Every structure is written in structure tokens, then in C-alpha cells.
Amino acid sequence: MNELQRVRDTSEPLERVRLATETLADYQSAIAELGKIRRDTVDYLRSQGMTLSEIADKAGVSRARLSQLSTVTKKAPERAIFSDGSPITIAVDTKQEGESGRPVVHQEHTAAIDILNRTARRLGLDVSEVEYIVPPGLIDLNRDGLVVVCGPRRSPLIAQMLAADERYGFEKDADGWHLLDKASGQRFRSPEDLGKPGDYAYLGRLPRPDGRGYWLYMAGIHAPGGQGAAMYLERELGDLYKDVKAGRWSCLVECGWNPATRQIDRVELLAPIHQPGRQSARQRRK
Structure with a gap:
């Protein structure tokens, strides 16, 4: 979180706006990449025969959150x-x-x-x-x-x-x-x-x-x-x-x-x- 602290420590307002904008873009890219890694991994585990409940229990995460993730991977037609x-x-x-x-x-x-x-x-x-x-x-x-x-x-x-x-x-x-x-x-x-x-x-x-x-x-x-x-x-x-x-x-x-x-x-x-x-x-x- 060094980037976040750097933005907080910047006293010049316009520079802070610039740094915050750049840092936000970097974080958004990282979030998108982490989301893809998680979806791909869940898909792989399910292809190996695991259920969402089993994946959630063994990974120590919320079953509800993985259920939401599973609905995303069904490829809603409006994504076109x-x-x-x-x-x-x-x-x-x-x-x-x-x-x-x-x-x-x-x-x-x-x-x-x-x-x-x-x-x-x-x-x-x-x-x-x-x-x-x-x-x-x-x-x-x-x-x-x-x-x-x-x-x-x-x-x-x-x-x-x-x-x-x-x-x-x-x-x-x-x-x-x-x-x-x-x-x-x-x-x-x-x-x-x-x-x-x-x-x-x-x-x-x-x-x-x-x-x-x-x-x-x-x-x-x-x-x-x-x-x-x-x-x-x-x-x-x-x-x-x-x-x-x-x-x-x-x-x-x-x-x-x-x-x-x-x-x-x-x-x-x-x-x-x-x-x-x-x-x-x-x-x-x-």
C-alpha cells in the first residue's frame, strides 16, 4: 500500500489529484486481473469435480460470494x-x-x-x-x-x-x-x-x-x-x-x-x- 501512502503524503493538491488518478487506474487493473485469476481457478476446480460449497469450505471464503461468482461465469447474453x-x-x-x-x-x-x-x-x-x-x-x-x-x-x-x-x-x-x-x-x-x-x-x-x-x-x-x-x-x-x-x-x-x-x-x-x-x-x- 506504499502508493496509497504516497498519495496521502502529497501536499500539493493538483499533484495529489494526478497521483490518485494514476494509482486508481493501477488498482483497477490489479482488481480486474485478480478477478480473472479467481474465476479461472474456480472454473478449474469445478472441472476437477469440486462443488462450489466444497471450494468455499476448503478455501475459507463465503459460499454466497462464490455463488455470485458462478452466476457471472454463465455469460449473460447482454454482455454482447x-x-x-x-x-x-x-x-x-x-x-x-x-x-x-x-x-x-x-x-x-x-x-x-x-x-x-x-x-x-x-x-x-x-x-x-x-x-x-x-x-x-x-x-x-x-x-x-x-x-x-x-x-x-x-x-x-x-x-x-x-x-x-x-x-x-x-x-x-x-x-x-x-x-x-x-x-x-x-x-x-x-x-x-x-x-x-x-x-x-x-x-x-x-x-x-x-x-x-x-x-x-x-x-x-x-x-x-x-x-x-x-x-x-x-x-x-x-x-x-x-x-x-x-x-x-x-x-x-x-x-x-x-x-x-x-x-x-x-x-x-x-x-x-x-x-x-x-x-x-x-x-x-x-
């Missing part, structure tokens, strides 16, 4: 929204902090990483890496199991890929960034820009540039929207899969938070789930 089984890479954008100019991750995006990690583990998928997108926003989108949390203002490449969505997208005008329903022409401007505790986000599964699969994408007009999209995905994953299976789709999500704590306490669909080739987008329950 994330990956075909390949390890997941989560890529998040960064901003340059004040005087130091160092790239840092929004607090809300760190929360989104935690939510995506938790969802992936529940599905039996491993998060192999957390990748940080720095200016000018270049990223390799031709990878299996890629999840991106990055607004188009941080990456012209992301903006270019979003332009291919015939239904939803981001747009910027004299009043700032907003989300657009291209079919109706309706513009969704973030409540946060009006001083209200809320934000809007884009959430979708988009085709890779090489045409050999898809990548999962989410981003808010502001950083809280990305966290809200991750929360909506976690909560609605089963129903989303029933609707869209492993195809291409997109939707808009709304989130709200407690003004006193800035903790997000509400996520719901803002605009219907759209799939190319369907006459109209479908409205999921809120």
Missing part, C-alpha cells in the same frame, strides 16, 4: 453490447488543469469508470486497461471491447464518427454545445447551462471505421452526463439487449443530481432508442 468476450478497454477524455497544464480526469468520468468496471465484472468480462485521451484527441477505434467516454469537443475524430449517426448527435452554435435530434430538429441544451442540477448525454453502439465490429460510446454535454449515461446503461442493460441485441443503436439520456452533494440520483431516457433501418425509434420505459 460490450464485447464478444474480449477484454474491455475503457477510454476517457482528460482536461488540462489550470497552471500546471497536466491532463486530469473529471471526477464524474472516474465515477463512470467505476460503474463500467462493476458492470463488466457482473457480465464476466475483464477490463484490461483504462486509457486516457489527451489532446488532440486521437484514439484507435478499431479494437474489440472498446468503451469510450469522451465528448466531441475533446476529439475531432469522435466528432467525425458521431456525424454518421443519422438520428442523434452533438452540435455547437453561438449558445454552446447541445444535443440534436436530427429527425425532428429538436435541440436539447443542458440544464446545467441554465443553472439547474442536470445534464444530457448521448449513448450508443457505433460501427468501427474498419467495418469489423462496434464500439460502445457515451458522453454528456458536460462531464456529469457521461456518468449518468453509464448509470443508465448499468440499470437498463438487460432491457437494452432485448431491444437492440448486438447491433448498432443510439439514444439520449437525462440525469439529475442533488444540488447539495452533486450526487446523481436520477437517470432516464431523454429521447427514444434508435436503430438504423427502423421506421421510428422506440421509447423505452423511464
